[in-house]
Amino acid sequence: MAEVTSLGYVVVDATDLDAWKAYACDLLGLQAVVDTPDRLLLRLDEKAYRLDVRRADTDAVAAIGWEVKGQSELEELAAALESNGYSVKRADAEAASRRQVSGLVEFDDPEGQRLELFWGLGESTERFVSPTGARFVTGTGGAGHIFQFVHDDDAYGRLYFGVLGFKLSDYIDFGPGMAGTFTHCNERHHSFAWAPAPQMPPGVGHLMFEVDDLDLVGRAWSKAKQGAAPIIMQFGKHTNDEMLSFYSMTPSGFQVEYGYGGKLIDDATWTPARYDATSYWGHEFTEHRDPNEPDV
16 A cells, blocks of 8 residues: 655745754755745755745645655655545646755645645755754654644544554543643654644644754754754653654744654554653743643
8 A cells, every 4th residue: 555655844934044044944944945035945955945934915825735755656645635535636747846855746635734745755966954953853754743723523533543654653642531642653763643622723733853963953943042943842752752842933933843862664564652741851841832722
């Protein structure tokens, strides 16, 4: 069965590209390869880009790009989505070229988040050069992970497990009757996770980028404490993936988790677990947190 292999890219609508450049480049260490009044194209490895920030009238995650192995897998997944009631748009060559991919289909998830499946993301002939010296953990693990707040828990299980081929990593209980579901599609502990939060609008809660040196997280943490970005969660260590990280607010209103040391999964030996807390220590919320946000 065809399945998603990794998180490929994220497309963001933004009202303030100057703020995004300072946040992404100066704090996180991404490299801007297109920097115009209307677009900020950002690299974090050998790929042509991983984050595409476009000027818009509102701030939002415009699209999440999930990678598949090739054209036949793309067609198989598109057909599976259609048989499960999703309206799938097969992008033409011009649209695929804009995304710098070889093949592309688009659809909306159960609560309206635009998702894209693609294969063949372009690679740059230029070496990735981070303005902060950051080295990101990507490769077969993809760009990182996405966490979403949802209303229909079961619908996301049917989509990600039943159609897109994700596997269960584990659960975290956030409160009575409320559990976060963490899933993987490669060796990264989770590439997609979601939690039901009926008190909040559904949508992306955070995007995670992982670096290969704890000092890089520490330096960014110091910059954030000095005012580079609003801190949402203090530095801490998660239970399930053991990531050492902190969370800050992007200029577009969702968060980025910036971390080191995430656990890897071997499906031959992995057994899902259940946790009653998100962190072993740290990750305390700050005054910048949305009061409706559950303790995730």
